Amino acid sequence: MQILTAIRERFRKVLQDLLSDPALVHSSLERIVPSRDPGLADYQANIAMPLQKVLGKPPLEIAQGVVDRLDLSDICQSVSVAGAGYINLRLAPSWLAEQLQRAYSDSRLGVTQVDPPKTIIIDYSSPNVAKPMHVGHIRSTVIGDAISKVLRFLGHNVITDNHLGDWGTQFGMIIYGYKHFCDQAAYQKHPVAELSRLYRKVQAISGYQEALVQVSKLEQAIEFAQRRLEQIQAKLAAAPADKKIAKELTSAERAVATAQDELQSNANKIADLQKDNLLMSESTTHPQIYEKVLAETARLHRGDEGNLKLWNEFLPNCREEIDTIYQRLNVQFDHWYGESFYHDMLNAVVEELFAKGLAVQSDGAVCVFFEGSEAPMIVQKQDGAYLYATTDLATAMFREREFSPDISLYVVDHRQGDHFRKLFSVLDKIGLDRTDFRHISFGTVMGTDGKPFKTRSGSTVGLESMLDEAVARAMEVVCNPDRLGGSGIQMDDQERLEIAETVGLGAIKYADLAHNRTSDYIFDMDKMVRLEGNTSAYIQYSYARIRSILRKAEEKGWKQVQWELSPMDLSQGSELALALHLVRFEEMLQQSMQDYTPNMITDYLYDLAKLYSSFYEQCSVLNSQSQAEGYSRLKLSSIVARTLKCGLELLGIGVVERM
Ligand code: ARG
Numbered sequence: 001m002q003i004l005t006a007i008r009e010r011f012r013k014v015l016q017d018l019l020s021d022p023a024l025v026h027s028s029l030e031r032i033v034p035s036r037d038p039g040l041a042d043y044q045a046n047i048a049m050p051l052q053k054v055l056g057k058p059p060l061e062i063a064q065g066v067v068d069r070l071d072l073s074d075i076c077q078s079v080s081v082a083g084a085g086y087i088n089l090r091l092a093p094s095w096l097a098e099q100l101q102r103a104y105s106d107s108r109l110g111v112t113q114v115d116p117p118k119t120i121i122i123d124y125s126s127p128n129v130a131k132p133m134h135v136g137h138i139r140s141t142v143i144g145d146a147i148s149k150v151l152r153f154l155g156h157n158v159i160t161d162n163h164l165g166d167w168g169t170q171f172g173m174i175i176y177g178y179k180h181f182c183d184q185a186a187y188q189k190h191p192v193a194e195l196s197r198l199y200r201k202v203q204a205i206s207g208y209q210e211a212l213v214q215v216s217k218l219e220q221a222i223e224f225a226q227r228r229l230e231q232i233q234a235k236l237a238a239a240p241a242d243k244k245i246a247k248e249l250t251s252a253e254r255a256v257a258t259a260q261d262e263l264q265s266n267a268n269k270i271a272d273l274q275k276d277n278l279l280m281s282e283s284t285t286h287p288q289i290y291e292k293v294l295a296e297t298a299r300l301h302r303g304d305e306g307n308l309k310l311w312n313e314f315l316p317n318c319r320e321e322i323d324t325i326y327q328r329l330n331v332q333f334d335h336w337y338g339e340s341f342y343h344d345m346l347n348a349v350v351e352e353l354f355a356k357g358l359a360v361q362s363d364g365a366v367c368v369f370f371e372g373s374e375a376p377m378i379v380q381k382q383d384g385a386y387l388y389a390t391t392d393l394a395t396a397m398f399r400e401r402e403f404s405p406d407i408s409l410y411v412v413d414h415r416q417g418d419h420f421r422k423l424f425s426v427l428d429k430i431g432l433d434r435t436d437f438r439h440i441s442f443g444t445v446m447g448t449d450g451k452p453f454k455t456r457s458g459s460t461v462g463l464e465s466m467l468d469e470a471v472a473r474a475m476e477v478v479c480n481p482d483r484l485g486g487s488g489i490q491m492d493d494q495e496r497l498e499i500a501e502t503v504g505l506g507a508i509k510y511a512d513l514a515h516n517r518t519s520d521y522i523f524d525m526d527k528m529v530r531l532e533g534n535t536s537a538y539i540q541y542s543y544a545r546i547r548s549i550l551r552k553a554e555e556k557g558w559k560q561v562q563w564e565l566s567p568m569d570l571s572q573g574s575e576l577a578l579a580l581h582l583v584r585f586e587e588m589l590q591q592s593m594q595d596y597t598p599n600m601i602t603d604y605l606y607d608l609a610k611l612y613s614s615f616y617e618q619c620s621v622l623n624s625q626s627q628a629e630g631y632s633r634l635k636l637s638s639i640v641a642r643t644l645k646c647g648l649e650l651l652g653i654g655v656v657e658r659m
Contacts, residue, residue, distance in 0.1 A: 041088035048085035059085030097568040113155030124411035128165030129318035144411035164338030172297030414441040443520035471504035506653040510536030514602040542609035546641040563631035
């Protein structure tokens with residue numbers, strides 16, 4: 001049930017009589033919104049002011065005229081005109097009770113299915129395999145999983161696709177590593193571990209060699225910048241009052257300082273790596289390793305038998321590693337069309353771009369240029385290699401043929417914003433303009449030090465160990481014997497472990513989702529596994545608490561079969577506030593999918609848990625004055641519990657029956 005839709009429908013009838021222009025009716029309806037001041041109204045319609053000119057009447061008169069003709073008597077307790085012509089709506093408790101009754105009897109809590117549904121593809125998680133997965137991957141996985149669950153729940157036809165990076169340079173790295181550094185015994189015993197060791201080794205050598213190259217480039221740059229600085233200093237000496245030259249001087253000084261900083265950081269990195277004797281000797285015996293890696297990658301793409309055999313051998317191992325993580329996070333995909341799947345379609349993509357007059361040869365490469373000065377999209381390099389963009393074009397074309405999506409979402413890091421802007425523009429031009437392509441971008445995960453999240457040793461944190469830590473923290477915070485003893489809960493180890501897993505993983509997911517996805521977010525394990533505040537543990541605790549109240553009611557002889565038949569009575573303010581929030585569940589879910597912002601759901605759940613807590617403080621449930629009152633409150637509590645559970649599950653987070 002969407003209250004707003006119901007109210008707007010009533011207004012539509014009146015406005016259609018009043019206004020001849022359908023666009024005006026539409027824009028007026030958009031101005032009916034939930035009130036920001038609950039003391040004043042539940043909903044507010046600010047439609048009269050903008051119609052003043054059109055209708056040539058004062059807003060107050062327009063508003064009154066609308067109200068006189070409006071029939072909201074069943075939904076609203078009062079409809080009044082205030083201020084300069086606002087229409088204030090207060091919902092009727094009887095109507096709220098009726099909606100709650102309906103939600104109670106419905107397994108979907110009264111949430112209707114959209115009609116007609118849309119076909120929506122969600123491309124998320126999509127890690128580059130062969131590299132260990134790290135904390136950055138969790139954002140795409142968690143956000144994408146939540147969005148797909150919510151859209152599915154709303155009734156859309158959702159198709160999830162894990163666009164694995166299974167064809168890129170990282171495979172060149174492990175192929176090269178395997179051919180030159182593999183410890184066969186270790187590989188036989190634990191292939192994944194040996195492959196990641198090889199990946200890290202080749203990466204380290206290549207990083208070292210790249211830093212050396214950077215250093216020499218930076219030294220030249222500094223020399224150049226310093227010469228420029230001296231020239232400007234001389235100019236300024238000749239004309240000391242010239243503000244423009246003074247400005248140039250500041251920027252030249254800054255250029256020198258930046259280059260010096262960069263040089264320093266590269267020099268530090270080199271000094272660090274030089275402590276590793278083995279790495280140094282390997283770097284000497286494997287000069288220009290990155291070029292060799294690229295050559296191995298190219299050989300793979302050309303269909304070289306040996307490399308293809310290795311790739312086929314490595315891939316299941318890499319998949320197995322990420323599967324463990326997905327299993328633990330309880331994330332599934334409908335499809336796993338990785339980059340390799342599109343390899344044979346890339347040639348046709350370039351041909352189609354030529355045929356449509358979109359691609360041109362430029363410096364031996366094939367490019368698509370855009371209006372304005374933007375850099376082009378390169379779809380084929382001089383050496384014939386295809387790029388990430390080419391694969392993404394092929395992917396979108398394949399998805400169009402296979403699924404004809406109405407909406408296509410890419411849940412990917414904000415740093416790829418430029419790539420997707422260009423991609424969507426090209427897709428539009430080649431005729432895939434019926435699909436609404438969206439980059440669901442998200443910010444970087446930062447450490448509490450304000451820098452991208454790293455462990456103390458400097459490497460990005462492995463996902464598995466991070467999940468383990470969250471679970472261990474949850475065990476400390478939620479399952480410590482003192483706390484449980486204090487609340488009289490007896491638990492065996494098995495149950496404690498299960499609770500810690502649900503609470504710990506929930507904490508990580510929730511913290512990620514509770515932030516506005518477009519901003520960077522600070523990964524703070526201490527904050528996320530807390531029982532107070534906007535955390536999953538708080539919501540899970542609220543759920544468990546209501547479940548315990550329901551169990552106690554049963555013990556007291558208040559059987560569910562009895563209380564679920566009794567009428568709902570919403571006479572207290574805190575009951576009404578809770579009821580209003582509950583019936584807005586669907587409206588909130590719809591809104592959260594307008595810009596795909598799951599944080600609207602966490603906010604809603606947090607508010608719901610808080611509203612329940614104040615309701616529980618103000619209204620006795622188990623010791624209520626009459627049985628009828630107790631029954632009504634039990635029913636209200638039960639709907640709250642189910643809504644909390646449903647909301648958390650849509651975010652991919654579980655609940656526990658007690659904690
Ligand atoms: N594998 C890419 C990366 O890790 C993300 C892929 C996102 N999806 C896509 N269709 N481009 O950066």
